[in-house]
């Protein structure tokens with residue numbers, strides 16, 4: 200099924216409204232999920248919505264709360280998400296990070312007791328659109344064993360950095376070789392195998408079998424270095440905010456308990472260091488230097504982080520967003536349950 204971003208956003212919005220999510224929150228969640236699809240990050244697009252709906256219908260998420268500021272001091276702020284909608288809590292936290300970044304040059308906002316916020320890029324882009332370097336991380340349900348272990352202790356804890364400027368540098372990555380959603384996406388597409396290096400079985404032995412991977416372990420990015428980065432995110436998000444850590448977290452596929460994720464939003468006001476024009480010129484120059492490298496065998500060009508997604512966005516705005524059969528089936532099922540008409 201391929202549909203335009205406008206139609207898909209409206210569909211997602213209607214599903215959320217039918218789930219009793221208040222208007223501005225439903226709009227934000229729909230927009231942020233479809234933004235991930237537009238960028239080609241389908242693992243964090245609409246395929247998440249049926250899981251969110253399930254959790255909301257079970258009363259696992261408090262759709263009405265706005266959370267509250269716990270403390271604010273200088274450029275630092277701690278936020279209690281009070282089990283609210285992750286995207287809504289993130290939107291509020293980004294607003295605080297931008298405000299404090301302007302006042303102090305650098306700000307750090309950490310939230311606890313929040314919920315899944317989708318792709319980290321959407322929030323880092325909120326800050327870069329305001330002229331800040333936006334850095335975002337979160338902890339997530341424990342699915343990843345620490346290096347040399349086989350029990351799940353870390354989430355896929357993403358790290359994202361977005362810098363100001365059109366189509367500028369945007370790094371958004373899980374601290375595993377791939378996000379879990381990519382393996383689920385392979386399953387949704389009916390692919391029985393995944394690339395080597397994505398996952399291990401439950402004993403920590405590498406596997407390329409999709410089903411074994413789904414009941415096994417995700418591979419930390421680059422072995423112990425990925426484990427270290429995941430722990431860094433855990434510290435900056437959860438230890439610092441007073442939130443749930445490691446095995447204390449629930450998850451979007453775990454029913455009957457709140458997710459309790461923590462998130463961090465770091466804003467660096469570029470204009471305090473160099474003017475935004477100068478920054479843009481220097482970024483352009485850096486990207487030029489990187490791309491001036493000769494290409495390795497088998498490649499036609501050197502890319503920098505963000506390039507694949509900007510290109511995909513141009514394509515999908517023009518041609519529409521393809522939704523996998525598996526993800527579409529789940530969305531249709533949710534629509535039928537909620538009495539929402541399905542676009543075609």
Ligand SMILES: NC(=O)c1ccc[n+]([C@@H]2O[C@H](COP(=O)([O-])OP(=O)(O)OC[C@H]3O[C@@H](n4cnc5c(N)ncnc54)[C@H](O)[C@@H]3O)[C@@H](O)[C@H]2O)c1
Nearest residue numbers: 317318319339355357370371372373377378502503504505
């Ligand atoms: N909310 C959560 O709990 C959670 C957890 C984990 C991941 N995520 C999200 O999952 C999404 C996907 O993560 P991922 O690690 O699978 O992404 P990925 O591996 O597709 O891409 C990671 C980064 O590499 C860059 N990249 C890709 N190809 C490149 C190339 N050839 N040259 C240079 N750079 C290149 C991309 O632009 C991107 O910035 C992210 O949006 C992340 O925020 C969310």
